[in-house]
Amino acid sequence: DAKTTQPPSMDCAEGRAANLPCNHSTISGNEYVYWYRQIHSQGPQYIIHGLKNNETNEMASLIITEDRKSSTLILPHATLRDTAVYYCIVRALYNQGGKLIFGQGTELSVKP
Amino acid sequence: DAMVIQNPRYQVTQFGKPVTLSCSQTLNHNVMYWYQQKSSQAPKLLFHYYDKDFNNEADTPDNFQSRRPNTSFCFLDIRSPGLGDAAMYLCATSREPYEKLFFGSGTQLSVL
Numbered sequence: 367d368a369k370t371t372q373p374p375s376m377d378c379a380e381g382r383a384a385n386l387p388c389n390h391s392t393i394s395g396n397e398y399v400y401w402y403r404q405i406h407s408q409g410p411q412y413i414i415h416g417l418k419n420n421e422t423n424e425m426a427s428l429i430i431t432e433d434r435k436s437s438t439l440i441l442p443h444a445t446l447r448d449t450a451v452y453y454c455i456v457r458a459l460y461n462q463g464g465k466l467i468f469g470q471g472t473e474l475s476v477k478p
Numbered sequence: 479d480a481m482v483i484q485n486p487r488y489q490v491t492q493f494g495k496p497v498t499l500s501c502s503q504t505l506n507h508n509v510m511y512w513y514q515q516k517s518s519q520a521p522k523l524l525f526h527y528y529d530k531d532f533n534n535e536a537d538t539p540d541n542f543q544s545r546r547p548n549t550s551f552c553f554l555d556i557r558s559p560g561l562g563d564a565a566m567y568l569c570a571t572s573r574e575p576y577e578k579l580f581f582g583s584g585t586q587l588s589v590l
Contacts, residue, residue: 412579
């Protein structure tokens with residue numbers, strides 16, 4: 367699976383949009399971009415995923431660049447409960463059994 | 479309602495004393511995964527079951543074994559725990575290998 371690069375930490379003010387970047391310059395055509403988050407002392411939680419089109423759900427939006435070498439997860443109105451480690455994962459679904467391999471993630475702190 | 483249930487939440491064992499961690503799911507998913515997460519690190523995949531087929535990661539120590547007696551339950555056995563095995567152990571499920579994973583809350587293992 368392609369590697370990802372994320373900033374180790376970010377801060378965001380409560381009520382503002384949180385924009386979390388991810389670089390995946392070696393992504394291949396059959397690999398999806400997944401985002402999970404892990405709130406302290408809990409298991410990871412699925413947020414969103416996409417292949418090449420932008421995606422939106424009730425939790426977040428995912429913007430993938432046209433060349434697919436990077437993406438941004440957007441939490442439109444961050445709350446204190448969004449404080450967590452956010453993992454960007456590139457996943458080859460139909461090869462290697464679709465294993466989910468975590469990188470180091472970005473620790474997002476939402477501040478009042 | 480919890481869909482992936484891990485018991486106990488905290489487990490203490492002695493150095494070298496076998497320990498078993500359990501995971502159950504109410505989702506009727508085909509795939510069950512075990513991850514190890516050490517302090518301040520990302521989760522690391524140990525192995526997974528697709529139905530009854532066991533798939534071990536190449537770097538998972540032989541000290542770690544798993545059993546899946548039926549669809550709902552999966553167990554992680556650590557035959558001779560060392561101090562380095564102290565970690566959070568996360569169970570996850572997915573309906574198929576290429577679908578999103580649902581994680582339990584984890585079992586925090588301490589080795590004395």
